Amino acid sequence: xxxxxxxxxxxxxxxxxxxxxxxxxxxxxxxxxxxxxxxxxxxxxxxxxxxxxxxxxxxxxxxxxxxxxxxxxxxxxxxxxxxxxxxxxxxxxxxxxxxxxxxxxxxxxxxxxxxxxxxxxxxxxxxxxxxxxxxxxxxxxxxxxxxxxxxxxxxxxxxxxxxxxxxxxxxxxxxxxxxxxxxxxxxxxxxxxxxxxxxxxxxxxxxxxxxxxxxxxxxxxxxxxxxxxxxxxxxxxxxxxxxxxxxxxxxxxxxxxxxxxxxxxxxxxxxxxxxxxxxxxxxxxxxxxxxxxxxxxxxxxxxxxxxxxxxxxxxxxxxxxxxxxxxxxxxxxxxxxxxxxxxxxxxxxxxxxxxxxxxxxxxxxxxxx
Amino acid sequence: xxxxxxxxxxxxxxxxxxxxxxxxxxxxxxxxxxxxxxxxxxxxxxxxxxxxxxxxxxxxxxxxxxxxxxxxxxxxxxxxxxxxxxxxxxxxxxxxxxxxxxxxxxxxxxxxxxxxxxxxxxxxxxxxxxxxxxxxxxxxxxxxxxxxxxxxxxxxxxxxxxxxxxxxxxxxxxxxxxxxxxxxxxxxxxxxxxxxxxxxxxxxxxxxxxxxxxxxxxxxxxxxxxxxxxxxxxxxxxxxxxxxxxxxxxxxxxxxxxxxxxxxxxxxxxxxxxxxxxxxxxxxxxxxxxxxxxxxxxxxxxxxxxxxxxxxxxxxxxxxxxxxxxxxxxxxxxxxxxxxxxxxxxxxxxxxxxxxxxxxxxx
Ligand SMILES: Cc1cc2nc3c(=O)[nH]c(=O)nc-3n(C[C@H](O)[C@H](O)[C@H](O)COP(=O)(O)OP(=O)(O)OC[C@H]3O[C@@H](n4cnc5c(N)ncnc54)[C@H](O)[C@@H]3O)c2cc1C
Ligand code: FES
Numbered sequence: 001x002x003x004x005x006x007x008x009x010x011x012x013x014x015x016x017x018x019x020x021x022x023x024x025x026x027x028x029x030x031x032x033x034x035x036x037x038x039x040x041x042x043x044x045x046x047x048x049x050x051x052x053x054x055x056x057x058x059x060x061x062x063x064x065x066x067x068x069x070x071x072x073x074x075x076x077x078x079x080x081x082x083x084x085x086x087x088x089x090x091x092x093x094x095x096x097x098x099x100x101x102x103x104x105x106x107x108x109x110x111x112x113x114x115x116x117x118x119x120x121x122x123x124x125x126x127x128x129x130x131x132x133x134x135x136x137x138x139x140x141x142x143x144x145x146x147x148x149x150x151x152x153x154x155x156x157x158x159x160x161x162x163x164x165x166x167x168x169x170x171x172x173x174x175x176x177x178x179x180x181x182x183x184x185x186x187x188x189x190x191x192x193x194x195x196x197x198x199x200x201x202x203x204x205x206x207x208x209x210x211x212x213x214x215x216x217x218x219x220x221x222x223x224x225x226x227x228x229x230x231x232x233x234x235x236x237x238x239x240x241x242x243x244x245x246x247x248x249x250x251x252x253x254x255x256x257x258x259x260x261x262x263x264x265x266x267x268x269x270x271x272x273x274x275x276x277x278x279x280x281x282x283x284x285x286x287x288x289x290x291x292x293x294x295x296x297x298x299x300x301x302x303x304x305x306x307x308x309x310x311x312x313x314x315x316x317x318x319x320x321x322x323x324x325x326x327x328x329x330x331x332x333x334x335x336x337x338x339x340x341x342x343x344x345x346x347x348x349x350x351x352x353x354x355x356x357x358x359x360x361x362x363x364x365x366x367x368x369x
Numbered sequence: 370x371x372x373x374x375x376x377x378x379x380x381x382x383x384x385x386x387x388x389x390x391x392x393x394x395x396x397x398x399x400x401x402x403x404x405x406x407x408x409x410x411x412x413x414x415x416x417x418x419x420x421x422x423x424x425x426x427x428x429x430x431x432x433x434x435x436x437x438x439x440x441x442x443x444x445x446x447x448x449x450x451x452x453x454x455x456x457x458x459x460x461x462x463x464x465x466x467x468x469x470x471x472x473x474x475x476x477x478x479x480x481x482x483x484x485x486x487x488x489x490x491x492x493x494x495x496x497x498x499x500x501x502x503x504x505x506x507x508x509x510x511x512x513x514x515x516x517x518x519x520x521x522x523x524x525x526x527x528x529x530x531x532x533x534x535x536x537x538x539x540x541x542x543x544x545x546x547x548x549x550x551x552x553x554x555x556x557x558x559x560x561x562x563x564x565x566x567x568x569x570x571x572x573x574x575x576x577x578x579x580x581x582x583x584x585x586x587x588x589x590x591x592x593x594x595x596x597x598x599x600x601x602x603x604x605x606x607x608x609x610x611x612x613x614x615x616x617x618x619x620x621x622x623x624x625x626x627x628x629x630x631x632x633x634x635x636x637x638x639x640x641x642x643x644x645x646x647x648x649x650x651x652x653x654x655x656x657x658x659x660x661x662x663x664x665x666x667x668x669x670x671x672x673x674x675x676x677x678x679x680x681x682x683x684x685x686x687x688x689x690x691x692x693x694x695x696x697x698x699x700x701x702x703x704x705x706x707x708x709x710x711x712x713x714x715x716x717x718x719x720x721x722x723x724x725x726x727x728x729x730x731x732x
Contacts, residue, residue: 026576026579026580026584027580027584027585027588029576029577029579029580030475030476030477030573030576031475031477035468036415036419039411039412039415040419087401087404087464087466089400089401090399090400090401090402090403090404090463090464091400091463091464091465092464092465092466093465320487320490320491320492320495321491321494321495324675325490325494325495325674325675326486326490326491326494326495326674327457327458327459327462327471327472327486327490327491327675328486328487328490328491330459330462330470330471330472331472332472342393342396343393343396343397349465352465353459353462353465353470353471353472355459
């Protein structure tokens, strides 16, 4: 938790550190002192790193990874996520993953767990759930997100999850279970309504069944013989007065929409907190979307190269050769999916440089211009 | 199209397609290996720099000064040639690693990266060897092309060549500004963009000077003179070496220049052809290629500037095969023969060109 509170330091120490940093910067110019420090002592400087020390498969294409973080990672709060950066075939890719282990983890003090379900044709997840990942070093952000339990535990908690959406919730449940073991009870009446394809694909099922205090409802497509659906009535069948609970939901977008509708119809939207696993990209490799030039606040719907689109909008991006060799037009893409016309490669990464003169948008894109 | 190409239009197009295919394959092959390579070079460079500076501080130990200066020279050469120049071309940008972003990389010379990317990546690489557009044709100081007018002040230009080499980083620093024009224009009439550029150059030059000639010597206390001298020699060594490499790239006798008309409606085939005919390689052991930033493969670099340079030696086999097929020259030789050829050309052009007698009196 300490990583969340800003470290309040003595102003004298701060100004001394700034002055020292600047003087060091004069010596290391044109590089930054951090670059030397990160190269000489990577455990203490540069991005937070973690090594994948184990992989535990759940079912085909789904596994839990154990990551040994370095000292700077800090403690997460149950329900938070990290953004993980990994180099795959020489390309840096960043994705978010909820931490599935409890902050009071059962493993080493610096270990966290991520439970990952691979996405078909995804750029990152298929690699992460492959056993060969063990031993790889990745970069992590500090724990992030506000999908966490309230400081004061409410009398009744309702969790609604679908598929891999259970990952942030299992962290909270594990945390509550530790409390139940310590204090005899978790301190709240807790219900979990979980949707899964089949019992085999219901993550953490054995463990959940071992939590005697948990009111567990599992709905599987397999048992139902059809895709499960959710509305106000079916939710009320599980928890009659669900509007009086403190609710958390995470799962596929249609499920989340249904839950939001159910809570809205009882005017209880405030009781509900949602975590979305949204992906920037729906998998197209053609077509166009809305191009947004973030700094100048202009938008366009245009399938031509981003350089032309920007110029049509009256912007004056720098350009040179206009054929993808000189790099003058390089500019940061803040988010969205683009295709490089030189290589045909699709990029879905956020915050990467692209050549405007040889790139087209294939979805909603935001450019730092 | 001009007579610089012995190919008919269909051949030219086929040649362009073959080069493009090599280019596309090379782009597609970029990956983890390239990152491992450049990061290895960066680690080595960093160690050389830290080690070199440390040895210079300890230069009271016999031999430490020489070793420290050598390491620092090596560090500066690696940083400018194999790392800076190539990273700023975006050769490693495919990785999305911010440390390898062409836009944000600042190299260890007095030349501001942003101006370099304009004058070099854009002007020089797009308009390679086109008279009047590519200022690398003599850097506005030397006459390396018959198409440039001869004047009396060209006569001692072999001496300028040596002087430019010794001060190479300063020549490069002012590369994006027409310095001869700038200094002869009254300050009120100067192009504001040039004024901004010059201010930027001064600011960067000051930081470079502050580091190498002020702070490190001061920090060394009683060793100040030794550190100052070591830094000076390291900068000089880097200047001479990079100048030699660059002179070999486009100045050897057979490297062709082009009239501005060449650019009109220039297609892909002719673009690649111009890069090929305007550039020259030199041969040597692997370490020589690394120290030259693989600009020993200037031809491949000009054909594929966005491909990681350490792959040029392998690509050169494919390029040579295509050249042979189309009966095109592939200009290569030893470092000394290419350098000698470049100097001979500069020497020859210090006198009026016999082929264009009309030029001299008219001007
Ligand atoms: C806060 C948060 C927490 C999260 N927590 C978890 C978690 O705990 N566990 C978990 O498993 N996931 C989690 N996610 C989702 C995760 O971050 C990934 O977005 C997701 O797993 C897909 O990643 P990917 O790289 O494999 O797929 P992507 O490469 O992002 O692909 C997404 C889709 O695009 C398609 N696609 C990609 N490239 C192409 C192409 N070139 N051509 C055609 N189609 C293409 C893929 O088929 C796929 O359908 C979370 C997300 C968020 C925002
Ligand atoms: S303008 Fe030269 S790469 Fe885009």
